[in-house]
Amino acid sequence: METLIHVNAVSKMYKRDKFEIPVLNDLTLQVPEGKFLALMGPSGSGKTTLLNLIAGIDRPTKGSISVKGTEITSLSETALAKWRANSVGFVFQFYNLIPVLTAFENVELPLILTPLSKAERKQHVETALQIVGLGDRMDHYPKQLSGGQEQRVAIARAIVTDPILIVADEPTGDLDKHSAEEILTLLERLNKEFKKTIVMVTHDPHAAAKADEVLHLEKGELA
Amino acid sequence: MKLIKLMFKNAFRHKLRSFLTIAGIAIAVIAFDILRTVVNAWDAGIEATAANRLITRQAVSFIFPLPYSYRDRIKNIEGVEQVTFATWFGGVYKDKSNFFGRLAVEAETAFDIYSEYVVPPDQLEAFKRERNSCVVGSDLVKLYGFKLGDIVRLEGDIYPGTWDFVVKGIYTPNIKNGDATQMFFHWEYVDERMKKESPFRAGEVGWYIVRIAEPNRSGDISAKIDDLFKNSSAETKTESERAFAQGFMSSVSSILTAMNVLSWVIIGIIMLVLANTMIMASRERTKEYAVMKVLGFAGKHLSWLIIGESMVIAFTGGVVGILLSFPIVQGIGEAIPKNIFPVFNLEYHILVYAFVAALLVGLISSVFPIIKALRTPIVEGFRHIG
Numbered sequence: 001m002e003t004l005i006h007v008n009a010v011s012k013m014y015k016r017d018k019f020e021i022p023v024l025n026d027l028t029l030q031v032p033e034g035k036f037l038a039l040m041g042p043s044g045s046g047k048t049t050l051l052n053l054i055a056g057i058d059r060p061t062k063g064s065i066s067v068k069g070t071e072i073t074s075l076s077e078t079a080l081a082k083w084r085a086n087s088v089g090f091v092f093q094f095y096n097l098i099p100v101l102t103a104f105e106n107v108e109l110p111l112i113l114t115p116l117s118k119a120e121r122k123q124h125v126e127t128a129l130q131i132v133g134l135g136d137r138m139d140h141y142p143k144q145l146s147g148g149q150e151q152r153v154a155i156a157r158a159i160v161t162d163p164i165l166i167v168a169d170e171p172t173g174d175l176d177k178h179s180a181e182e183i184l185t186l187l188e189r190l191n192k193e194f195k196k197t198i199v200m201v202t203h204d205p206h207a208a209a210k211a212d213e214v215l216h217l218e219k220g221e222l223a
Numbered sequence: 224m225k226l227i228k229l230m231f232k233n234a235f236r237h238k239l240r241s242f243l244t245i246a247g248i249a250i251a252v253i254a255f256d257i258l259r260t261v262v263n264a265w266d267a268g269i270e271a272t273a274a275n276r277l278i279t280r281q282a283v284s285f286i287f288p289l290p291y292s293y294r295d296r297i298k299n300i301e302g303v304e305q306v307t308f309a310t311w312f313g314g315v316y317k318d319k320s321n322f323f324g325r326l327a328v329e330a331e332t333a334f335d336i337y338s339e340y341v342v343p344p345d346q347l348e349a350f351k352r353e354r355n356s357c358v359v360g361s362d363l364v365k366l367y368g369f370k371l372g373d374i375v376r377l378e379g380d381i382y383p384g385t386w387d388f389v390v391k392g393i394y395t396p397n398i399k400n401g402d403a404t405q406m407f408f409h410w411e412y413v414d415e416r417m418k419k420e421s422p423f424r425a426g427e428v429g430w431y432i433v434r435i436a437e438p439n440r441s442g443d444i445s446a447k448i449d450d451l452f453k454n455s456s457a458e459t460k461t462e463s464e465r466a467f468a469q470g471f472m473s474s475v476s477s478i479l480t481a482m483n484v485l486s487w488v489i490i491g492i493i494m495l496v497l498a499n500t501m502i503m504a505s506r507e508r509t510k511e512y513a514v515m516k517v518l519g520f521a522g523k524h525l526s527w528l529i530i531g532e533s534m535v536i537a538f539t540g541g542v543v544g545i546l547l548s549f550p551i552v553q554g555i556g557e558a559i560p561k562n563i564f565p566v567f568n569l570e571y572h573i574l575v576y577a578f579v580a581a582l583l584v585g586l587i588s589s590v591f592p593i594i595k596a597l598r599t600p601i602v603e604g605f606r607h608i609g
């Protein structure tokens with residue numbers, strides 16, 4: 001398998017007032033295309049930070065990251081935003097749906113930025129919602145859905161632009177066992193059936209077991 | 224779906240808050256409209272003046288009369304075209320609350336000089352012919368139902384006794400802001416009776432109205448008139464009708480200034496109200512804006528989203544305010560006695576001011592939330608609590 005993500009000697013420091021908090025320390029990592037990778041580690045070890053860097057929503061203090069040959073660490077803000085819109089799908093612990101939009105509209109949101117016609121957008125959205133099993137809940141608002149359903153809408157939103165990479169930050173962290181299982185099965189399917197590369201942060205060993213590989217992060221370094 | 228849909232949905236996400244903000248803007252627009260209309264109504268008196276008319280009055284005070292004999296002497300001054308005069312009659316029509324201007328005038332010349340008060344020619348002839356007749360304004364006709372041939376009875380106070388006048392004409396101003404609430408009758412008729420009843424008050428007029436050929440010579444001609452009566456027992460003060468009206472207004476000018484300032488203060492307050500709403504709304508949406516940035520939305524998209532939301536609220540408030548202003552200002556206009564503000568109209572330009580102000584407020588209120596939304600890094604947005 002070809003390497004999709006190169007993380008090269010990346011360090012990340014946050015500045016709080018006068019203090020510099022080192023979060024990631026000279027970290028190097030490669031993720032092959034098509035991999036389902038799980039990141040585990042204690043709270044505060046830098047998992048979310050690493051995921052954000054890979055997904056291009058934050059920048060490293062040192063080092064570089066490239067994804068599918070694009071060095072995202074040297075892109076301008078605008079270029080990076082475009083790259084994110086095309087290449088990455090995001091799944092968060094707390095779903096982060098827009099409460100005033102229906103399931104359909106939430107999934108459609110990233111497509112507004114594309115040149116797709118209304119009919120094409122509709123088709124994409126319906127397909128995505130059908131993949132996550134919510135073809136019959138398109139007109140529901142987030143508050144009319146269960147947590148597991150909301151997370152499935154979020155996954156539909158993540159895949160609707162057909163990105164090569166999906167990042168998920170504790171996607172089952174807020175769900176009951178049954179819903180968590182559904183989400184994991186769905187992610188597995190996206191990986192196996194739709195060949196998406198997935199990087200998933202999780203606390204849950206059961207969730208991690210679904211992945212091809214599990215990496216442990218400890219105080220900003222891979223253990 | 225388009226971003227504009229999200230914009231509208233955002234604007235009405237908190238129904239009560241949006242409603243209160245819109246109500247606040249609407250009330251402010253109404254208050255603005257009322258204040259400006261009052262200021263305008265005062266100004267209307269000044270605007271209705273003519274540039275080619277001078278007022279000659281007693282130098283010490285307006286309330287002291289001038290001799291009738293001045294008439295011809297003024298008329299002989301070079302540059303003077305026509306002279307007429309008027310006397311404040313006062314009196315009571317039925318009840319003290321029926322207050323409107325009653326003036327004893329020179330019938331022959333009055334409507335020649337006050338050419339903006341249009342009387343049909345046959346009525347004017349009838350008025351000139353009959354010494355006990357009067358001409359009333361079209362607003363008085365509406366107010367009291369006067370008809371041609373009616374007798375209007377006044378109880379005199381400055382000129383004691385009972386006075387009956389036959390309505391022979393109805394005048395209508397042909398200028399914007401013209402005062403249609405006055406009643407004119409023959410000075411000669413009044414003076415005749417004074418000769419009999421209190422001869423020492425006969426032959427007096429209130430003030431002269433002088434029409435000049437060249438308005439730009441008003442200063443020069445005013446000085447000539449006043450020079451003519453220097454060192455006499457009744458010295459005069461002559462000024463343009465506009466200066467006269469402005470002088471008359473100066474007693475209320477500080478109130479007008481205050482109203483003017485207040486009308487803009489009100490706009491400032493709604494700015495704070497809307498800005499506060501927008502800041503609260505944007506703060507609550509910090510995380511959503513971060514999500515949208517993650518999805519690839521750029522600063523321009525978020526800026527439009529926020530401006531749009533602010534404008535939707537400002538626009539709605541502005542429109543509601545303007546629509547309500549019409550009946551409210553009209554109601555106030557009807558409640559205020561006609562003689563205080565002969566003209567009390569909600570003018571087009573006031574509405575435009577109010578509406579543009581509301582939209583500007585919408586624009587400005589979105590500035591801070593936009594800066595905040597654009598400057599907050601995505602990761603900070605996600606860490607935001609609330």
Ligand SMILES: Nc1ncnc2c1ncn2[C@@H]1O[C@H](COP(=O)(O)OP(=O)(O)O)[C@@H](O)[C@H]1O
Pocket residue numbers: 014015016021023041042043044045046047048049050602603606
């Ligand atoms: N934006 C930030 N500003 C300051 N400190 C941060 C920021 N993001 C994360 N941190 C700090 O970095 C460390 C790692 O955070 P994070 O990557 O969220 O850990 P994890 O996801 O493994 O729990 C923590 O100590 C956290 O407080």
Ligand SMILES: [Mg+2]
Pocket residue numbers: 047048049169
């Ligand atoms: Mg985390």
